[in-house]
Amino acid sequence: MVVAVAVFGALIGLYISVWATQLPGAVTAPTSGSGSTKSANLTLETVAAVGPVYSPEHPDWVSYLVQSHGHWVHSTIFTLPAHSLVHVTIYQYDGDSGLRNPFLAEVEGTVGGVMTVDGKTMRAINPDDASHTFVVPQLGVFVPLVGVSSTAKNPCSYAPCGLSFDHHTITFTFRTGKKGRYRWQCFVPCAAGTLFDFGGPMQTLGYMDGFLDVV
Amino acid sequence: MSEPNHFRRLMLLWILASVIATPLVVVLLGPLLSPGTGSVQASGHQTDTTVLAGVATPVLLLVVLYLAYAVTFFRQEPGGVLEGPAIRSDARVQTWWIVITSTLVLALAAFGTVELVGDGAGAGEGPNPAFVPSGKKLQVQVIAQEWAFTYRYPSYGGIETPHLVIPVDTTIEFHVTSLDVIHSFWAYQLGVKADANPQVDNVAFVKPTKEESFSIRCSELCGIWHGYMFDTGHVVSPAAFQAWIKQQQAVFAPVVHDLPPYATTYAPEPSGRGS
Numbered sequence: 399m400v401v402a403v404a405v406f407g408a409l410i411g412l413y414i415s416v417w418a419t420q421l422p423g424a425v426t427a428p429t430s431g432s433g434s435t436k437s438a439n440l441t442l443e444t445v446a447a448v449g450p451v452y453s454p455e456h457p458d459w460v461s462y463l464v465q466s467h468g469h470w471v472h473s474t475i476f477t478l479p480a481h482s483l484v485h486v487t488i489y490q491y492d493g494d495s496g497l498r499n500p501f502l503a504e505v506e507g508t509v510g511g512v513m514t515v516d517g518k519t520m521r522a523i524n525p526d527d528a529s530h531t532f533v534v535p536q537l538g539v540f541v542p543l544v545g546v547s548s549t550a551k552n553p554c555s556y557a558p559c560g561l562s563f564d565h566h567t568i569t570f571t572f573r574t575g576k577k578g579r580y581r582w583q584c585f586v587p588c589a590a591g592t593l594f595d596f597g598g599p600m601q602t603l604g605y606m607d608g609f610l611d612v613v
Numbered sequence: 614m615s616e617p618n619h620f621r622r623l624m625l626l627w628i629l630a631s632v633i634a635t636p637l638v639v640v641l642l643g644p645l646l647s648p649g650t651g652s653v654q655a656s657g658h659q660t661d662t663t664v665l666a667g668v669a670t671p672v673l674l675l676v677v678l679y680l681a682y683a684v685t686f687f688r689q690e691p692g693g694v695l696e697g698p699a700i701r702s703d704a705r706v707q708t709w710w711i712v713i714t715s716t717l718v719l720a721l722a723a724f725g726t727v728e729l730v731g732d733g734a735g736a737g738e739g740p741n742p743a744f745v746p747s748g749k750k751l752q753v754q755v756i757a758q759e760w761a762f763t764y765r766y767p768s769y770g771g772i773e774t775p776h777l778v779i780p781v782d783t784t785i786e787f788h789v790t791s792l793d794v795i796h797s798f799w800a801y802q803l804g805v806k807a808d809a810n811p812q813v814d815n816v817a818f819v820k821p822t823k824e825e826s827f828s829i830r831c832s833e834l835c836g837i838w839h840g841y842m843f844d845t846g847h848v849v850s851p852a853a854f855q856a857w858i859k860q861q862q863a864v865f866a867p868v869v870h871d872l873p874p875y876a877t878t879y880a881p882e883p884s885g886r887g888s
Contacts, residue, residue: 498792498881499758501773504868511864522867535761535841538775581841583760587793594793596759601837 422473422604424611425466429479436482441465443489443565444530444543448472448605449556459599460492460530460588460606463557470558474608480577483509486541490566491559492529494545495588495595500525502585505570507539513570515544534582534610539572574612583607623682630678631671639667648804651827651848653820654735655804657728664724668717737789737798737807737815740877746818750786753779754875757789757796757809760838762829766858771875773868774861777846780854781824789815790878796835800846802827809833814877821848 427438441464448461452472463470478484497503503525505513512519522542529545546553546564554563584606587595599605643663650656689697728734733744754765756773765773777800779785789798789807796809798817802825807817809831831842849857862869873879 496882499756499763500871500873501763501865501868503871504865506775506864522871525868525871533761535775535844540775581838583838585758585761594759596793596836600759603837607838
C-alpha cells in the first residue's frame with residue numbers, strides 16, 4: 399500500500415514537473431553587423447486562431463508566430479543579441495477588440511518613440527482599434543498593434559496566414575539591454591471566453607506571451 | 614551534597630542573559646530590520662519590529678535557557694531510575710505565567726494600535742481611511758492590471774505613466790485599484806502594502822524621508838506573469854519631481870486625451886473580446 403502511494407505520488411510529481419518545465423523552443427533572430435552596429439531582425443505574425451497544424455491541442459487559440467529560415471514557427475521565445483538594435487516586423491491578421499487600459503495605445507521605448515503601420519509613422523493608435531500589443535515591460539517597450547477591420551473582405555481564419563489575406567504590417571525598432579531573460583506579453587484582453595479574456599493563450603507560454611533571451 | 618536552588622540559578626542566568634542580549638538585539642539588530650527607514654511609515658514598521666524583537670528576546674531566552682538547563686542538570690544518570698518524580702501543578706507559577714504573557718500581549722496590542730492610528734502604517738485602509746495623516750498630500754493612483762502597474766497623477770492633468778516617481782518629504786496619498794483581477798501593490802522600502810481590487814479604491818498613505826530607489830512588487834498571486842510584475846520606483850527631490858512630471862506630460866501627451874476622466878475606480882471596456 400505504502401509503495402503504491404509513493405509510486406503514485408512520484409508519478410504525479412513527474413507529470414507536474416514535466417508540465418511546468420515544458421517550454422516552446424527558442425528561435426534565434428537573424429543578425430547582421432558586429433559590435434555596436436550589431437542588429438537583429440525579428441519577424442512575427444499574430445493570428446486569430448493558431449490552427450491545428452501548429453497547436454493540435456488548442457487550434458482556436460489566438461497566437462503569435464515567429465519566422466525562422468523562411469518558415470512560420472509556433473514559439474514565443476526569441477533569442478536576441480545584447481546591446482543591439484532589433485528591427486521588428488509584425489504582420490497583424492487579427493481583428494480589433496480594444497484595450498482595457500487606453501494608456502497602452504501609445505508607442506513607447508522604440509527608436510524615435512514611433513512605429514510604422516502600413517508604412518505610415520505613428521506614435522499612438524485609437525485604443526478601440528487595438529488587436530494586440532507587443533510589450534516588454536523590463537525594457538520599457540510598449541507597441542500597440544492595430545487590428546484588421548471587422549469589414550475586411552479576406553480575413554485569415556487559421557495560421558499560417560499569407561500576405562494575400564487582409565493584414566496590417568507594423569514595424570518598429572528597439573534596443574536590447576544587457577544579457578538576461580526578459581518577458582514580453584500582449585495587454586489586450588484577447589483570449590475570448592476566459593476570465594477577463596486573460597486566461598488560456600494569455601496565460602500559456604507559446605501563444606500571447608513569452609521571453610526575449612538576450613545573449 | 615545538597616541540591617542547589619535550581620529556580621534561583623535559572624532566574625539569575627536568565628536575567629543576566631536578558632540584560633546582555635536585549636540591548637544588543639535592539640541596538641545592533643534593530644536598525645537592520647526590514648523595511649528600513651525610507652519613509653515615516655517604514656521607520657514605524659522598523660520601530661515596531663524592534664520593540665517586538667526586544668520584548669521577545671527575554672521570552673525566547675527563558676525557554677531556551679530552561680531547556681538547556683533541564684538537559685544539562687536534570688539528565689538521568691546511566692543506570693538510574695527509569696521514571697522521574699510525578700509532575701505536579703504549581704498555581705503560583707501558572708498564575709505568574711498567565712499574568713506576564715497576557716500583559717505582554719495586551720501591551721503590544723495597545724502599542725500596535727497607537728502606531729497604526731498615528732499615520733496609517735502604510736497599509737491599504739479601503740475607500741474611507743480611518744487614519745489620515747494631517748497636512749497637504751499628493752495623490753497618486755496605482756492601477757494594477759495583468760501584469761503591470763501604471764500610475765496616474767490627478768493633480769498633473771491626470772497623466773498616466775508606467776513609472777512611479779514621488780517627491781521626498783511629501784505625504785503621498787496612494788489610491789490603489791485594479792482593472793481586472795486582485796493584485797497587491799507592495800512598495801517594500803516605503804513600507805506600503807495595499808491590495809488592488811477591481812472596483813475598489815484602496816487608500817494608503819506614505820511620507821518618504823530620503824531620496825532613494827525602492828522596489829515595487831505585486832504580492833498577490835495573479836497569473837502567469839505575477840513573478841514578473843515588479844518595477845523600481847524613485848523618491849527624488851521636489852525640484853527633480855517637477856522636472857520629471859513635466860517630461861512625462863510631454864512624452865505621454867499623444868495618449869492623454871484617450872484616457873478616461875480620472876476616477877478612483879474604473880470599469881473598463883472591453884470587459885472581454887466582443888463585449
